[in-house]
Amino acid sequence: MRAEQATKGFEPRIVxxxxxxxxxxxxxxxGVARIPSPHNILPVRVMCSGRVSPEMILHAFRRGADxxxxxxxxxxxxxxxxxxxxxxxxxxxxxxxxxxxxxNPERLELDYVSSAEALRFAEVTTxxxxxxxxxxxxxxELRELVFEPAWHAQPGSPPSRGGS
Amino acid sequence: xxxxLAAIRAAAAEELSRGLPLLSLRQYPWGVGPxxxxxxxxxxxxxxxxxxxxxxxxxxxVRARALPVAVVARPCEVRQxxxxxxxxxxQPADVRILTFSCDSAQAQxxxxxxxxxxxxxxxxxxxxxxxxAQPAAAAIALPEDPAERRRFWxxxxxxxxxxxxxxxxxxxxxxxxxxxxxxxxxxxxxLLPGLPMFHLIRAMxxxxxxxxxxxxxxxxxxxxxxxxxxxxxxxxxxxxxGYRPGASLAQRPPLSLSLREAPMQTGRH
Ligand code: SF4
Ligand code: SF4
Numbered sequence: 001m002r003a004e005q006a007t008k009g010f011e012p013r014i015v016x017x018x019x020x021x022x023x024x025x026x027x028x029x030x031g032v033a034r035i036p037s038p039h040n041i042l043p044v045r046v047m048c049s050g051r052v053s054p055e056m057i058l059h060a061f062r063r064g065a066d067x068x069x070x071x072x073x074x075x076x077x078x079x080x081x082x083x084x085x086x087x088x089x090x091x092x093x094x095x096x097x098x099x100x101x102x103x104n105p106e107r108l109e110l111d112y113v114s115s116a117e118a119l120r121f122a123e124v125t126t127x128x129x130x131x132x133x134x135x136x137x138x139x140x141e142l143r144e145l146v147f148e149p150a151w152h153a154q155p156g157s158p159p160s161r162g163g164s
Numbered sequence: 165x166x167x168x169l170a171a172i173r174a175a176a177a178e179e180l181s182r183g184l185p186l187l188s189l190r191q192y193p194w195g196v197g198p199x200x201x202x203x204x205x206x207x208x209x210x211x212x213x214x215x216x217x218x219x220x221x222x223x224x225x226v227r228a229r230a231l232p233v234a235v236v237a238r239p240c241e242v243r244q245x246x247x248x249x250x251x252x253x254x255q256p257a258d259v260r261i262l263t264f265s266c267d268s269a270q271a272q273x274x275x276x277x278x279x280x281x282x283x284x285x286x287x288x289x290x291x292x293x294x295x296x297a298q299p300a301a302a303a304i305a306l307p308e309d310p311a312e313r314r315r316f317w318x319x320x321x322x323x324x325x326x327x328x329x330x331x332x333x334x335x336x337x338x339x340x341x342x343x344x345x346x347x348x349x350x351x352x353x354x355l356l357p358g359l360p361m362f363h364l365i366r367a368m369x370x371x372x373x374x375x376x377x378x379x380x381x382x383x384x385x386x387x388x389x390x391x392x393x394x395x396x397x398x399x400x401x402x403x404x405x406g407y408r409p410g411a412s413l414a415q416r417p418p419l420s421l422s423l424r425e426a427p428m429q430t431g432r433h
Binding site for chain 2: 053054055058059061062075081082085086088089090092093094096097099100101102103104141142144145146
């Protein structure tokens with residue numbers, strides 16, 4: 001029901017952490033090759049997917065992301081040899097954290113895109129945007145997680161984004 | 165209990181006679197607190213209750229270079245020392261441990277899965293007394309429905325007064341620079357922040373470290389069941405990486421290792 005309501009005119013905002021050496025170049029190549037990819041993606045370039053800390057992911061959600069996508073080099077191709085190995089372990093644990101507090105873990109995804117895979121970049125991002133479109137806005141979930149005492153909420157005012 | 169205490173005092177006297185100072189609890193006229201015993205005449209005042217953050221007390225000895233020492237520690241605390249040693253906070257050679265099994269009543273209070281002294285991987289370890297405790301179930305069942313879970317945690321986290329007591333008491337929290345003090349992630353001077361960043365960051369950082377000693381819950385003035393969240397992540401780390409914090413000195417912390425050194429059991433890539 002909620003998903004139905006939410007999908008009406010809902011454009012997901014996705015924060016995508018892109019590795020400088022693979023997925024960022026992949027995104028670039030997608031642009032150069034004029035492969036259409038969703039405009040919902042806000043790319044954040046990082047030097048390695050291993051740099052994407054839990055704090056950064058939580059911060060993205062706090063500041064209004066409906067989904068967070070981490071795109072790493074394929075295992076074995078990391079510019080720093082094993083940076084993405086840490087990501088591969090961290091993200092499933094982070095998804096568990098989201099699940100434990102009642103946020104849909106599907107809002108966080110890890111995938112692998114090399115610099116040559118422009119087409120794959122478009123596919124992965126499109127698929128993720130569609131998934132988040134199905135799930136609806138994250139703020140609907142996050143808002144419930146934030147305890148708002150009655151004296152905080154002003155009548156008629158939009159619900160707070162959470163955080164300042 | 166009395167015979168256990170007597171046995172611990174006897175073992176402690178032995179350590180002192182070998183010239184090792186001993187860290188445990190002491191009865192002061194005004195209450196019980198941690199104390200570094202040096203004189204066996206004082207051992208009549210040695211206590212083993214209540215629980216206190218042994219690891220934190222030991223860290224202050226490490227920083228004061230007051231080593232080597234002997235320390236009276238419960239099984240969960242031994243597991244903590246194991247984790248601390250792996251992270252270079254303490255050298256196993258510097259610490260001799262006198263340990264004893266908790267009893268079933270204590271295990272119930274702590275929701276402790278492993279109150280016994282078997283399988284504690286510390287080189288210099290003396291086990292005192294019998295193993296008697298029945299393990300208890302760790303989990304506080306979280307609500308099934310995600311929306312219920314959100315409301316559950318919202319109500320719990322709303323009680324937080326951000327005293328940082330849970331972090332300060334935790335023996336696994338020893339970083340010089342703490343992300344929880346970075347104003348970018350956790351706002352200063354603000355209660356009821358939006359997303360409970362403090363708690364979620366701490367939960368992530370505890371995922372492959374927490375040994376479920378429940379000291380944070382005991383310290384929390386707001387009675388927030390923090391470890392219900394940490395337990396969920398600890399279990400995930402267990403099934404994903406086959407890692408149980410404190411189980412063995414040889415097994416290195418998996419999250420800072422590559423997949424070659426510490427592979428995942430259920431790969432998703
Ligand atoms: S139970 Fe709490 S205090 Fe004990 S190790 Fe885990 S997080 Fe730290
Ligand atoms: S001890 Fe309790 S009240 Fe204090 S910061 Fe931790 S959770 Fe919040």
